[in-house]
Amino acid sequence: MTFTEKESTHSKGRGYPKVLQWWLLIGVVMIFVQVVVGGITRLTGSGLSITKWEIITGTMPPLNAVQWEEALDLYKATPQYQKINEGMTMGQFKFIYFWEYIHRFWGRLMGFVFIIPFLIFWRKGWIDKKLMRRLVWVIPLAALVASFGWIMVASGLINRPWVNAYKLTLHLSLGFILYAYLLWVFFGTSLKNKDVFHNPMLKKWTIVILVLTAIQIMLGGVVSGMKAALFYPTWPDMNGTFIPAILLNASAWSAENFINYDGHPFMSALIQFLHRNTAYLLTIIVLWFTYKGTRLETPRLFRFGLYFLAGTILFQVLLGILTVIKSIGIIPVGLGVLHQAGALVLLSGVLFLLYQQRHAVK
Numbered sequence: 001m002t003f004t005e006k007e008s009t010h011s012k013g014r015g016y017p018k019v020l021q022w023w024l025l026i027g028v029v030m031i032f033v034q035v036v037v038g039g040i041t042r043l044t045g046s047g048l049s050i051t052k053w054e055i056i057t058g059t060m061p062p063l064n065a066v067q068w069e070e071a072l073d074l075y076k077a078t079p080q081y082q083k084i085n086e087g088m089t090m091g092q093f094k095f096i097y098f099w100e101y102i103h104r105f106w107g108r109l110m111g112f113v114f115i116i117p118f119l120i121f122w123r124k125g126w127i128d129k130k131l132m133r134r135l136v137w138v139i140p141l142a143a144l145v146a147s148f149g150w151i152m153v154a155s156g157l158i159n160r161p162w163v164n165a166y167k168l169t170l171h172l173s174l175g176f177i178l179y180a181y182l183l184w185v186f187f188g189t190s191l192k193n194k195d196v197f198h199n200p201m202l203k204k205w206t207i208v209i210l211v212l213t214a215i216q217i218m219l220g221g222v223v224s225g226m227k228a229a230l231f232y233p234t235w236p237d238m239n240g241t242f243i244p245a246i247l248l249n250a251s252a253w254s255a256e257n258f259i260n261y262d263g264h265p266f267m268s269a270l271i272q273f274l275h276r277n278t279a280y281l282l283t284i285i286v287l288w289f290t291y292k293g294t295r296l297e298t299p300r301l302f303r304f305g306l307y308f309l310a311g312t313i314l315f316q317v318l319l320g321i322l323t324v325i326k327s328i329g330i331i332p333v334g335l336g337v338l339h340q341a342g343a344l345v346l347l348s349g350v351l352f353l354l355y356q357q358r359h360a361v362k
Contacts, residue, residue, distance in 0.1 A: 016189040020126050023117045024186040027138075030110045031179040032344055034103070038175065039340040041103045042168070042224065043333045046096035048080045050104065051157060053150045059108060061101050071097065080161040107146055114138060134185045141181060145174045165225025165261065172221040176214075179344060180351055187355040197299055203357045205289050209309075210350045212282045217343050219275040224336070226261055228268040228275075229327035238276075244269040272324075279317055286313045302356050309349040316342040 015021075041047050051074045062068040072093050075081050081088065118135065121127050127135065148171045155164035223229065232238040246252050252266040261267035290310040294303060319342050323335040 016131070017121075017126050020121055021186070021190050023113075023121070024182065024189060027110070027114055028179065028183050028186055030106070030113060031175070031182060032341070034106050034110065035172075035175050035179065035344055036337055036341050037099070037103050037106060038172070039337040040333060041099045043331055043336045044096060044099055045080070045084070046099035047103075047153060047163060048078055048156045049075055049093065049096040049100045050153075051075060051078060053153070055108075059105070061097070068094070078157055078161075079159055080156060083161040107142075107149075111139075111142065114142075131185070131189065134188070138178070138182060138185075141174070141178045145171065145178055148174055160262065162227075163225065165222050168225035169218055169221030172224075173218055176217055176344070176347065180347060183348060183351055184355065187352070191301075191355060197302070198357060199296065199298070202289075202293060202296070202298075203354075205285070205292075206350065206354045206357065209282070209286060209289060210354060212278065212285065213343075213347055213350055216275070216278045216282055217347065219271060219278060220340070220343060222271045223275050224340075226268050226271060227331065228272040229324050229331055230329070231265060231268040232272050233325055233327045235321050235324050238269070238273065244273065247273060276320075279320060283313050283317055286310060299356065302353065305349060305353045305356070309346070309353065312342065312346045312349050316346055 050071075062071050068090060072088075072090060075093060085092075118127070122132070148167070152163045152167040152171045155167050156162050232244070234240070236242075238244050246266055246269050252264070257264045257266040286309055290306045293306045298306075316339070319335060319339040323332060323339050326332045326335055
């Protein structure tokens with residue numbers, strides 16, 4: 001069979017080889033795991049434990065006592081050690097080093113898992129022109145995520161003991177974009193054409209939900225980067241009020257407070273207020289959308305997606321509330337990581353619904 005014939009076979013809906021579909025799914029899962037590990041790394045304060053970005057030599061961790069001492073000495077020169085972790089034991093350092101190392105190692109492993117099978121499948125002629133046009137963007141996207149990861153880390157190695165919240169949000173958002181992109185490509189190789197349908201109202205509101213979900217994810221990244229949950233660990237109020245008094249103070253709305261957010265409580269109040277209320281708006285829209293969608297004649301797979309999305313948003317709200325009220329002095333790692341993972345699941349549900357209307361999405 002020629003390449004053209006293979007391309008025609010795929011385009012007619014006969015499908016791609018199962019092994020290729022599994023390869024893409026493994027890639028999606030690996031990115032999911034990477035985002036979760038990144039959350040653990042952030043919440044355990046591990047992200048600044050490795051002070052160099054060595055793509056090749058950094059593959060190996062310290063292997064003896066001398067190398068561990070050298071790594072700890074490098075960390076001792078950082079603001080985080082000097083302002084927060086001074087006197088840290090070697091055992092404590094190894095703990096935070098472990099999570100940052102795993103985060104970076106997993107990223108390298110994803111590269112091999114993608115590139116090697118890609119070359120094999122391309123050589124076998126299993127990747128047609130349409131799929132090739134989509135896959136060629138994966139490596140540049142992954143490289144962009146990794147690059148901004150180092151830019152984020154570097155922002156916490158000079159003067160400040162934490163990474164810059166805005167740079168963290170950009171790194172996290174790019175990771176979500178990579179996840180969403182590869183998931184969409186996976187859908188293109190796996191979902192059956194017979195499930196495609198068209199309803200203008202559903203399509204419009206699915207896109208609205210997708211946009212709001214993207215905004216909420218970015219707001220969540222800023223909340224996390226600023227550790228804003230620590231300032232208002234109450235719900236449904238924010239330390240006794242719906243709108244914190246500082247947000248009603250006109251003088252607090254200054255460029256200085258937006259940029260140098262560490263020196264003033266304004267941004268922590270604003271970003272948590274926006275994150276909470278966007279969650280309320282998104283939940284109302286999703287529940288209304290689910291109600292409307294289940295009253296229409298839609299494919300069974302789409303109806304499943306509606307119920308999945310509604311269940312996910314409710315669980316995500318519950319996780320958000322628990323994370324906030326438990327953030328007294330320290331953000332709970334388990335709840336924080338589950339909440340971040342829940343955002344990925346929610347995004348997956350929205351994309352699942354949108355893809356089934358893909359003939360109307362050019």
